[in-house]
Amino acid sequence: MQIRDGFVDAVGNTPLIKLKKASEETGCTILGKAEFLNPGGSVKDRAAKHIILDAEERGDLEPGGLIVEGTAGNTGIGLALVADARGYRTLIIIPETQSQEKKDMLRLCGAQLRENPALPYKNPDNYVHVAKRTAEELAKTEKHGVLYANQWDNLSNRNAHIRSTGPEIWEQTNGTVDGFICAVGTGGTLAGTAEYLRSKKKDIVIGLADPMGAAMFNYFTKGELSSDGTSITEGIGQGRITGNLEGLAVDEPFQVPDTEWLPVCFDLLKHEGLLMGGSAALNVMGAIKLAKKMGPGHTIVTVLCDGGQRYQSKMFNPEFLKSKDLPVPDWL
Numbered sequence: 001m002q003i004r005d006g007f008v009d010a011v012g013n014t015p016l017i018k019l020k021k022a023s024e025e026t027g028c029t030i031l032g033k034a035e036f037l038n039p040g041g042s043v044k045d046r047a048a049k050h051i052i053l054d055a056e057e058r059g060d061l062e063p064g065g066l067i068v069e070g071t072a073g074n075t076g077i078g079l080a081l082v083a084d085a086r087g088y089r090t091l092i093i094i095p096e097t098q099s100q101e102k103k104d105m106l107r108l109c110g111a112q113l114r115e116n117p118a119l120p121y122k123n124p125d126n127y128v129h130v131a132k133r134t135a136e137e138l139a140k141t142e143k144h145g146v147l148y149a150n151q152w153d154n155l156s157n158r159n160a161h162i163r164s165t166g167p168e169i170w171e172q173t174n175g176t177v178d179g180f181i182c183a184v185g186t187g188g189t190l191a192g193t194a195e196y197l198r199s200k201k202k203d204i205v206i207g208l209a210d211p212m213g214a215a216m217f218n219y220f221t222k223g224e225l226s227s228d229g230t231s232i233t234e235g236i237g238q239g240r241i242t243g244n245l246e247g248l249a250v251d252e253p254f255q256v257p258d259t260e261w262l263p264v265c266f267d268l269l270k271h272e273g274l275l276m277g278g279s280a281a282l283n284v285m286g287a288i289k290l291a292k293k294m295g296p297g298h299t300i301v302t303v304l305c306d307g308g309q310r311y312q313s314k315m316f317n318p319e320f321l322k323s324k325d326l327p328v329p330d331w332l
């Protein structure tokens, strides 16, 4: 029987979708892992699931316990839904610049939401530091205990991809995958999937797709964590080596400006029926760059992280695009 046992069991085992235009353009087979089909709507359901299950196994969560996290939104949605399904509560600290849709969704899922000014990581009031401090403070008074999920440095995140995303891609491609590429938020998806795939195929090519001017590209090309870019993408563009990124080696780093991935995003919708978020489109553009570098005949997998509904007020909104000096397609 093909029955999944509740929300947690419904996370993962997402299909691989062949991306027609990207494959034709490059002579490669470019496949997108359909993470937007996870029950909470994003790749971060995997991290949320494993963070909570691992904490339960360690005895760090008791019924009615409070899970605290800083998140661009998707991890929070995953955590809130797993918490609903397993009897916990969630308190989410989110940078105020994230899309209204994700904030509304978090409240709908029962999370208590605190918006935080969007400050750089080195500022002590950056949302990640605020989340940690809030968890420590509340631990003194919460009757049923507090779990600080800490997706950045908690290795349950990377392990989620070593245990699930990597093996799924390997099996779904019958081991024919030649390259894997995606962007980095915490780095759990890229580092975990790369670790598993490399354990199966030593010479698999691992690519990084970074928003233009973000720090990871500079790190993997020059060893410097400097950044000088602004991108409308959300949830990606990491500025430090998180615990989950430690030890990751990248063979092919690329940077992708908003003006390159936006047309890909609109094409995915208009020509393939895929309504994708910005990081998914940026990943597909990264896969195209990797395919062109590797040459025709290769199989390259990337990640379709979440769906476009979460950004309707942003990159699917002409006013927003105009305010960022980005081109508006005729049909929008």
Ligand code: PMP
Pocket: 042, 043, 044, 072, 073, 074, 075, 183, 184, 185, 186, 187, 188, 189, 190, 234, 235, 236, 277, 279, 280, 305, 306
């Ligand atoms: N895309 C989106 C939309 C995200 O929310 C995130 C996570 N913040 C990522 C990509 C990156 O995933 P990871 O944290 O595994 O690097």
